[in-house]
Amino acid sequence: xxxxxxxxxxxxxNAFSFRESVERLIEFLEPKIKFNGSTHExxxxxxxCRPYDVLEAKTTCAAIINxxxxxxxxxxxxxxxxxxxxxxxxxxxxxxxxxxxTSYGHMKELGMKIPATFAIPQEDNSELEFSSxxxxxxxxxxxxxxxxxxxxEAVGYxxxxxxxxxxxxxxxxxVNDAQELLIAYxxxxxxxxxxxxxxxxxxxxxxxxxxxxQVIPMHYNAxxxxxxxxxxxxxxxxxxxxxxxxxxxxxVTQICKIINAFYSWDHNSCESLLTxxxxxxxxxxxxxxxxxxxxxxxxxxxxxVKNTVKWLLFVVCSDRRKKIFGxxxxxxxxxxxxxxxENWSYHDKLNAYExxxxxxxxxAEFEKFCNEVLGDEFENKCxxxxxxxxxxxxxxxxxxxxxxxxxxxxxxxxEYQDLHKIWVDAQKG
Numbered sequence: 001x002x003x004x005x006x007x008x009x010x011x012x013x014n015a016f017s018f019r020e021s022v023e024r025l026i027e028f029l030e031p032k033i034k035f036n037g038s039t040h041e042x043x044x045x046x047x048x049c050r051p052y053d054v055l056e057a058k059t060t061c062a063a064i065i066n067x068x069x070x071x072x073x074x075x076x077x078x079x080x081x082x083x084x085x086x087x088x089x090x091x092x093x094x095x096x097x098x099x100x101x102t103s104y105g106h107m108k109e110l111g112m113k114i115p116a117t118f119a120i121p122q123e124d125n126s127e128l129e130f131s132s133x134x135x136x137x138x139x140x141x142x143x144x145x146x147x148x149x150x151x152x153e154a155v156g157y158x159x160x161x162x163x164x165x166x167x168x169x170x171x172x173x174x175v176n177d178a179q180e181l182l183i184a185y186x187x188x189x190x191x192x193x194x195x196x197x198x199x200x201x202x203x204x205x206x207x208x209x210x211x212x213x214q215v216i217p218m219h220y221n222a223x224x225x226x227x228x229x230x231x232x233x234x235x236x237x238x239x240x241x242x243x244x245x246x247x248x249x250x251x252v253t254q255i256c257k258i259i260n261a262f263y264s265w266d267h268n269s270c271e272s273l274l275t276x277x278x279x280x281x282x283x284x285x286x287x288x289x290x291x292x293x294x295x296x297x298x299x300x301x302x303x304x305v306k307n308t309v310k311w312l313l314f315v316v317c318s319d320r321r322k323k324i325f326g327x328x329x330x331x332x333x334x335x336x337x338x339x340x341x342e343n344w345s346y347h348d349k350l351n352a353y354e355x356x357x358x359x360x361x362x363x364a365e366f367e368k369f370c371n372e373v374l375g376d377e378f379e380n381k382c383x384x385x386x387x388x389x390x391x392x393x394x395x396x397x398x399x400x401x402x403x404x405x406x407x408x409x410x411x412x413x414x415e416y417q418d419l420h421k422i423w424v425d426a427q428k429g
Contacts, residue, residue, distance in 0.1 A: 004038045006316040009061035009086075011047035011075060013068050017294035017398035021305045022065070022312075024394065028385045029309070035317040035373055042316060052078055062316040063087040065308070067267070070095065070288050087315045087322055089266040094325045095288040098263055100164050100194060103286040107259060110336055111349050113281045115197040116155045119164065120148070124190040151195060152181045158198040163191040169222070174198065199281050202273040204243065206280075207231075208256040209269045209290055209297075209304055212311035213361035215253040218300050219243050220271065228295045228402065239299045239422050244274075251280050254350045254357075259285050261357035262332060264325050266311065267292075294395060295402045298419040302386045310378070314369045323360070331356050383427050386420075395420060 008026065012019040023044045031042040047064065049072065059082040066079055066088055076092050083091060101119045108114040152159065152175070161184045162172040171191065173184040185193065207220040219240065224230045232238040244252070256270040259282070269290035272282045294301045314320070335352045338344075344352075358364065370378075385391055399413045 001034060001037065001039050003032075004040050006040050006042045006062040007060050008042065008044045008312050008316060009047045009059070009064035010044050011064065011066050011068065011079075013072070015067065015293050016401055017301070017394055018067075018292040018305070018308075020394050020397075021294070021301075021391065022308055024390055025305060025309055025382065025385050026312075028390060029378070029381050031313060033313065033317050033373060035369070040317045042313060047075070049075055052081075054081065057081045059086050061086050062319075063089065063312055065089045065267075065312065066092065067292070068289055083322065087320050089312075089315075090268070090288065091264060091322055091325065092288070094263050094265060095286070097325070098286055100284070100286050103259070103263070104194075106262070107282060107285075110258075110332060110353065111339070111346060112255065113279055115199060115281055115283060117194055117196040118151050118155055120146075120151065120161075120185070120193045120195060122190050122192045123185050123188050126190070148182060148185060149178045152178050155195050156197045158200065160196050160198055161185060161188060161193050162196065163188070164194050165191065169227075196283065199273040199275060199283070201276065202281075203276045204248075204274040206244065206248075206252050206272045206274060207269055208252050208272070209267075209292070209300075210256045210260045210265070211267050211304065211307040212314070213257060213358060213363040213366055214307040214311065215256045216300055216303055216307070217244060217249055217252050218297070231297055231300065238419060241299075241426070248274060248278075248280065251347075251350065254354045255280065255282055256285070257357045257361070258350070258353045261360040262329070264323065264360075267308070293402075294398045294416070298416055299423050302382075302391075302420075302423055306382050309382075310370055310374065311366070313374065314366050317373075318362075318365070318369070320362070328356060328360060383424075386427075387424050391420075392417075 010019055010023055023046075026042065026044050031040065033040045033042065045061065057078065064079060064086050066075075067090075070076065070092055079088055080093065101117075104114050104117050158174060158176045159181070160172055160174055161181065163170070171188070173187070175181040175184050181195070205220040205222055206217050208215050208217045218231055219233050221230050221232060224232070233240045233243065252270070252272055255272060256268075259270055260266070260268045263286075267290060268285070269287045270282055270285035272280050274280050291297070292301075292304055297304060332353060335349065335356070339349045339352070395416055396413050399416050400409050403409050403412045
């Protein structure tokens with residue numbers, strides 16, 4: 001059986017633990033995978049930011065995991081230049097084309113339960129007013145006056161005013177009436193805003209992280225004082241893997257998978273609210289750089305790393321290629337039209353959309369690859385890696401990087417080791 005060397009490029013300038021864990025796990029596995037008549041010998045290479053010949057640009061990588069290129073246009077231009085030569089996770093063209101507003105609108109049109117949302121122009125236009133590159137007398141006459149109070153009434157209170165391109169809850173303001181909305185908008189600055197109806201008294205806040213067709217639902221506590229504590233259920237019970245009923249797990253998994261497939265996103269997160277009446281409302285799901293840090297995800301982190309490695313191994317061994325962005329949108333809207341004419345239920349529509357998503361991700365082929373090619377050996381090696389000193393070093397380094405006060409680091413390292421032990425012990429069972 002012929003040996004074929006495959007290289008996975010890794011680019012993530014900010015998430016030490018995720019990048020390091022993916023690279024070290026693949027190195028630990030020493031993958032020599034027999035598939036489709038070849039032995040695939042797989043390694044990783046860190047993507048460097050360096051000059052390149054634009055006209056003759058090539059990549060030796062069979063796949064590239066791209067996290068954070070939207071912060072580095074030099075990286076992004078190279079990735080898009082060689083995108084047809086490799087499999088790019090994520091393809092930034094879709095993230096540049098699709099923002100929160102377009103995704104809210106598309107998914108509402110498909111029938112998902114998106115809360116009422118209005119897009120509002122930025123409050124502060126001083127950058128335009130005083131720029132020598134534009135003509136204010138041409139721009140501002142095209143700005144239509146609007147009644148923010150009327151928009152607030154149309155959306156309903158309480159509501160959240162949040163930047164259209166925001167992340168990590170930065171700049172999010174809760175407003176309870178028209179006066180608070182006017183004050184919040186005045187403070188919002190130079191970023192266009194969204195006003196979205198709040199879902200009050202929800203039962204669960206769920207954040208799902210997708211990698212290919214794999215989805216991990218996680219409990220999320222938006223009220224936690226610190227962002228790194230938001231994935232703990234409570235101080236008394238930090239982890240509860242079974243916090244959702246099976247039917248709710250199915251629905252949030254379908255929603256995340258459908259959104260990611262619709263936009264050709266391999267790696268993306270989706271936040272949803274589950275009400276006491278059983279309705280699930282997706283509220284945020286266009287995330288080019290989903291939080292994948294060990295400090296945030298702790299218990300859930302090893303499964304995300306495993307899912308990433310499984311998907312990458314499948315991609316390079318099967319010579320998977322990225323499909324053109326939006327290539328199957330007609331199929332989704334055909335389902336929508338049929339569902340409306342035949343009066344389908346909401347869940348019938350989700351099931352039909354999920355079939356399209358599974359076609360996009362080649363889910364059946366991927367699961368067969370995981371079960372028959374990777375098998376128990378992969379699972380056992382992963383457990384060995386996450387139980388051993390290599391991962392312990394990564395955990396210690398990440399916690400030390402994140403928590404800046406030296407005196408608090410030992411206790412924090414111990415806390416994260418305890419959270420990680422819950423995962424390790426669960427795998428034994």
